[in-house]
């Protein structure tokens with residue numbers, strides 16, 4: 516496993532200060548999330564050396580910046596990949612030539628991803644002879660990502676790589692990004708505005724606010740915290756790690772288990788018993804009942820203890836729950852909260868109306 520990324524950055528502008536200390540894992544996707552203007556792009560550019568912040572940046576065993584030691588490597592010496600919102604491909608070069616660009620300078624001992632592997636991972640095999648103007652937005656972005664990867668970066672930095680794409684193109688590129696993080700040992704730092712993207716891709720999350728870190732840690736933990744904004748988003752959800760215990764291919768019904776109990780969901784994919792799966796349970800898809808529950812049409816009933824109640828907009832309450840160590844969220848009306856006389860510490864049954872399979 517590659518070592519972690521550490522970035523201590525201080526940057527002062529007339530009306531904005533970036534002051535962050537990031538500790539990111541050495542593999543998987545770390546998302547930078549926060550409102551517009553909170554400093555996500557500035558932070559990423561400072562890590563890349565495209566912006567001159569003061570501080571220290573370490574990526575694995577490579578020290579890229581340490582102002583105390585008067586060390587500051589320019590971007591081209593940092594061995595990083597950078598993917599922007601809009602793919603900037605060379606218009607006069609084919610897809611293949613675009614991806615080969617810059618590879619000649621690469622030292623053999625730095626090669627971690629071959630060009631063929633990048634082409635395969637991004638599904639570009641049929642497109643290598645094409646010119647950029649004949650590609651869709653999603654295809655162009657896949658080429659840009661493959662080009663960044665083929666340079667065998669120590670870290671791949673991505674600034675909202677899907678933001679310029681419509682929903683259909685986004686849905687087309689997302690599975691490739693998921694594949695990358697599963698198959699490559701290259702950590703990615705990924706800026707996103709979209710909570711669903713963060714939930715699908717990122718194992719680690721940094722919440723930025725006004726140039727500072729509001730919280731950083733495992734995505735599942737931060738998404739379920741009612742004192743942080745993600746849980747209150749319309750798409751607010753808990754992430755649950757579970758294991759396949761049964762797959763009825765005829766009914767497409769998958770049964771998974773985690774410490775909190777068993778869940779059933781419809782899936783048309785191929786699954787093997789024992790496979791690890793990640794699930795998203797939206798707060799709006801969970802209702803609460805007092806045990807015992809008799810005669811419910813809902814398949815998924817999980818015993819859980821209320822940990823806290825939070826106001827969540829007009830007439831609504833966000834309830835945080837603990838299901839044998841796994842956090843769940845339920846968004847219910849203030850009226851049902853009152854009628855059930857809910858309070859922290861009570862044992863409830865979480866009725867889960869919908870479960871989404873993330874990978």
Ligand SMILES: Nc1ncnc2c1ncn2[C@@H]1O[C@H](COP(=O)(O)OP(=O)(O)OP(=O)(O)O)[C@@H](O)[C@H]1O
Pocket residue numbers: 528530531549550551552553554555556557558
């Ligand atoms: N080149 C610049 N010169 C002066 N101020 C800048 C510059 N670039 C960004 N800013 C300001 O710095 C702050 C942080 O900007 P940044 O682009 O990092 O935010 P962001 O979180 O990436 O926003 P968004 O989600 O809208 O892309 C903002 O107040 C912005 O107006």
